[in-house]
Amino acid sequence: MKRLHIPTWLERQRYLLDFTLSSLGRRKGKNLALTALYAMVVFGLASVLMYTQALRGEAMRILEGAPDVVVQRMVAGRHDLIPADRVERLSRIRGVQEARGRLWGYYYDASAKANLTFLVPEKFWGKAGEVVIGEGVARTRLAAPGEPFPVLASDGSVVILKVRETVPSPSELVSTDLVLLSEPDFRRLFGVPPDLYTDIALTVPNEKEVPMVAAKIRGQMPDSRPITRAEIARTYEAILDWRSGLVVLVLAAALLSFGIVAWDKASGLSADERREIGILKAIGWDTSEVLAVKAWEGAVISLSAFLVGLLLAYVHVFVTSAPLLTPVLKGWSTLYPSFRLTPTLNPFLVSTLFLLTVVPYTVATVVPAWRAATTDPDAVMRS
Amino acid sequence: MIRLQDVRRVFHQGRPDELVAVDGVSLHIEGAKVTVLRGPSGSGKTSLLALVGCMARPTSGRIHVGDREVTSLPEHFLAEVRRRTFGFVFQQFHLVRGLTALENVMLPAYPLGGSRKALVIRAQGLLDRFGVGSRSRARADWLSGGEAQRVAIARALVNDPQVIVADEPTAHLDSKLSAGFMDLVAALRDEGRTVVIASHDPIVHDSTVVDRVVTMRDGRIVGEEP
Amino acid sequence: MILHPSVLALVGSALLVGALLVYSAFWGARIVQSWDLSSGSELQLALERRTHLISTLLGYVLVFGLASLFLFVFTADSLAPLFTGAMCAAGSLHASRYGYPTLLLQIGGFALAAIWLIVNRADSLGYDYPLVRFKYRFLLALTPVLLAETALRAAYFLDLKPEVITSCCGSLFGSGGRGFGSDLAGLPPSLAGGVFVALLLGAIGAGMVFRISGRGGWLLGALSALSLPVGLAAVVSWLSPYVYELPTHHCPFCLLQGEYHWIGYPLYAALLGGSLTGAGVGVLMPFRSIPSLDVELPAYQRRLAGWSVALLTGLGLLVGWIVATSHLRTS
Numbered sequence: 001m002k003r004l005h006i007p008t009w010l011e012r013q014r015y016l017l018d019f020t021l022s023s024l025g026r027r028k029g030k031n032l033a034l035t036a037l038y039a040m041v042v043f044g045l046a047s048v049l050m051y052t053q054a055l056r057g058e059a060m061r062i063l064e065g066a067p068d069v070v071v072q073r074m075v076a077g078r079h080d081l082i083p084a085d086r087v088e089r090l091s092r093i094r095g096v097q098e099a100r101g102r103l104w105g106y107y108y109d110a111s112a113k114a115n116l117t118f119l120v121p122e123k124f125w126g127k128a129g130e131v132v133i134g135e136g137v138a139r140t141r142l143a144a145p146g147e148p149f150p151v152l153a154s155d156g157s158v159v160i161l162k163v164r165e166t167v168p169s170p171s172e173l174v175s176t177d178l179v180l181l182s183e184p185d186f187r188r189l190f191g192v193p194p195d196l197y198t199d200i201a202l203t204v205p206n207e208k209e210v211p212m213v214a215a216k217i218r219g220q221m222p223d224s225r226p227i228t229r230a231e232i233a234r235t236y237e238a239i240l241d242w243r244s245g246l247v248v249l250v251l252a253a254a255l256l257s258f259g260i261v262a263w264d265k266a267s268g269l270s271a272d273e274r275r276e277i278g279i280l281k282a283i284g285w286d287t288s289e290v291l292a293v294k295a296w297e298g299a300v301i302s303l304s305a306f307l308v309g310l311l312l313a314y315v316h317v318f319v320t321s322a323p324l325l326t327p328v329l330k331g332w333s334t335l336y337p338s339f340r341l342t343p344t345l346n347p348f349l350v351s352t353l354f355l356l357t358v359v360p361y362t363v364a365t366v367v368p369a370w371r372a373a374t375t376d377p378d379a380v381m382r383s
Numbered sequence: 384m385i386r387l388q389d390v391r392r393v394f395h396q397g398r399p400d401e402l403v404a405v406d407g408v409s410l411h412i413e414g415a416k417v418t419v420l421r422g423p424s425g426s427g428k429t430s431l432l433a434l435v436g437c438m439a440r441p442t443s444g445r446i447h448v449g450d451r452e453v454t455s456l457p458e459h460f461l462a463e464v465r466r467r468t469f470g471f472v473f474q475q476f477h478l479v480r481g482l483t484a485l486e487n488v489m490l491p492a493y494p495l496g497g498s499r500k501a502l503v504i505r506a507q508g509l510l511d512r513f514g515v516g517s518r519s520r521a522r523a524d525w526l527s528g529g530e531a532q533r534v535a536i537a538r539a540l541v542n543d544p545q546v547i548v549a550d551e552p553t554a555h556l557d558s559k560l561s562a563g564f565m566d567l568v569a570a571l572r573d574e575g576r577t578v579v580i581a582s583h584d585p586i587v588h589d590s591t592v593v594d595r596v597v598t599m600r601d602g603r604i605v606g607e608e609p
Numbered sequence: 610m611i612l613h614p615s616v617l618a619l620v621g622s623a624l625l626v627g628a629l630l631v632y633s634a635f636w637g638a639r640i641v642q643s644w645d646l647s648s649g650s651e652l653q654l655a656l657e658r659r660t661h662l663i664s665t666l667l668g669y670v671l672v673f674g675l676a677s678l679f680l681f682v683f684t685a686d687s688l689a690p691l692f693t694g695a696m697c698a699a700g701s702l703h704a705s706r707y708g709y710p711t712l713l714l715q716i717g718g719f720a721l722a723a724i725w726l727i728v729n730r731a732d733s734l735g736y737d738y739p740l741v742r743f744k745y746r747f748l749l750a751l752t753p754v755l756l757a758e759t760a761l762r763a764a765y766f767l768d769l770k771p772e773v774i775t776s777c778c779g780s781l782f783g784s785g786g787r788g789f790g791s792d793l794a795g796l797p798p799s800l801a802g803g804v805f806v807a808l809l810l811g812a813i814g815a816g817m818v819f820r821i822s823g824r825g826g827w828l829l830g831a832l833s834a835l836s837l838p839v840g841l842a843a844v845v846s847w848l849s850p851y852v853y854e855l856p857t858h859h860c861p862f863c864l865l866q867g868e869y870h871w872i873g874y875p876l877y878a879a880l881l882g883g884s885l886t887g888a889g890v891g892v893l894m895p896f897r898s899i900p901s902l903d904v905e906l907p908a909y910q911r912r913l914a915g916w917s918v919a920l921l922t923g924l925g926l927l928v929g930w931i932v933a934t935s936h937l938r939t940s
Contacts, residue, residue, distance in 0.1 A: 011498070279477045279478075283491045286458065286494060287458060287459065377462075
């Protein structure tokens, strides 16, 4: 007895699934409402996860090109310009292949109400008086190649530069607010004397020597702060994880109320449904078959809500650039209304979502389902 | 066929509202006969019927179905015995609303997992046999009382059970339909099936089809004829 | 504490599942205490009903356990950039002393839950609940293990501090270092591989003998139960260099990544499935003499043995294929 062979077992599951689907169909309103709510929860969580994963991917792409160590000078705990003679001293430290002074800074553009990043690249390919701008800058300033690019200099005069070209970008997040220019133009605009740099970038080919190099710099130049690439990466990670964790925590409240609704829906079986299970038990169904129907029901609802929620989140994040999340998660500059993220979808994200949504739903519904399934077979006769 | 020995069924045991529904009943129901349990409402005939039909376990006493002792079987074995040995017809027919007549007839066979095609043919055959074949695609809630009852009988027979158990089957039928029901019972008996009916309807227990009438009161058997 | 969404998912679901387990164990204890099949009392009926709930719950515990096992490794993997020196899951697990114990306990808990479900299935084959007391005593023993896993998992994530300097899988599972991982990696590869292949062939052989003649169930159980830990050790010390085609790379986690064609998934699935079904045959051996099971149980064991043989053979073929197609040259 109960010795089901695989074909019989499959056939039986097919009957039970058929019955489940027709039973869900008979209570369309209630089940659609539940599925919609469920899908919304999945949508919210999936959006956060996809968005942070994509931002992390962008950040990592930026870091790939970042220098191994950046040395800043600190004055009274604040970042200050660093003397040019230190480039020479730093390049003599063992393990350092090359040291290079960098010039960069921020500029608040009142007309676009945005912060721009001005940067002197290692080898600027334009002429003096020319700038190369990121796509975001081109969009907000409506500047095209060949057009003038007025900038308010630190002495109050207006310097008119010319747009040479806009930069193509592997990662939109970095170059979108970027303005590249020549060293003399930078020094003239911001009033930086020729013997000072913003900071100094070091190339350390052997990764294992980085901590040693950093320690030596701290010893030789007590007023300097070496920042390694690994530290920057860690900070990015921590900030992104922390922010998305915070949002997930907020959404957990939504999740909780969803669990309560699911519990309520499942335990507050309608009289009709209760009667139906009673009939099934009376005509020879067993508790395990009713439980199987309930499990199928949960699987169908979870799967459809999961797929709908995931699809909507995908569209939200990667097609429409997450309008609902941008203010919470990014909040860097107003320049990014239309930047596109590189789509990612991986088993890591899906299994996180699974544990965040399907587990609470199942836990909330399993006891009520069991209670319904163990209705006495003779209950319909007693009523 | 079915033997009950000193069977008791108690609800809310050990509490102030304790209720003894069946109180020490011993009974032998013979195979291929029609047996009627008669008595006023609350006499315990429905509870006894549930015990006979393996729908519930007695609080004490023993029940044998054929040579099998079913009293202490786990629920899923009891369910297996129930769906292979018994077919049930209920007072209000208890069809599942929203499903068609045909689907209702097929329901008891779902847990067995046989071929779907064969099942549809069998179910349609039963509906044809009881004259409601043309209504097979109609939803259960659109059937008339007489049609619903025939569909309920077809459903009871879909797993080809040896025993048909019916609880007040004529309560919602007029005299003509009730007499028609007894004709169906006769036909089932003639096929060699055992029929057990709980009813206080004279049309049932006075019918010539009935082989034996057991009278109950307060959970006990107070009379048997013949 | 790291406020990572996956960490929240892992800790939150572990707490929910832990609550389910405590609930199950409470009723399990009542069943062990008051079970009396001959009684038709309402308490007995209520207890019998609870058995349905508990087996359903344990089924979910198993599914969620498997999902969180994978997510745990994924999460450790994605946390790696937070720790100096960590390149993948191996390093982040090493960043707290609770990391590896959590992983091992998780695998152990999963195995025990799977065996419990096999016993539960066997119990449902008899008409008089033949294994009911054994099953619920087992549940009572299983619950603390799973709860300890929940506690360790939470402790691990609470204990993680991003500034910790840890090691990458190259040094952790390198044969030169010290500690559990390197000890595994330091096993002579030919020895670990040889023992594993011998065990695998032995278990497959015993499974076939059992399937045909119904004899040797104990041997099958013992061999396949052993093949789980030995198999995991052999993956680290012997098999993984063949996958990475680097004699010094022994990481058991990188196998799960796309660069290696996700080969770890079928590999670990076949190893877990094959060894646990085989071990289930052994666990059920003492119950063959119970009258209500004398026909059904051997048949069920045979089906389990069939699964075990199929999965272990699949594992053997996969391992053979990896070794045969690898460009790694062992001197």
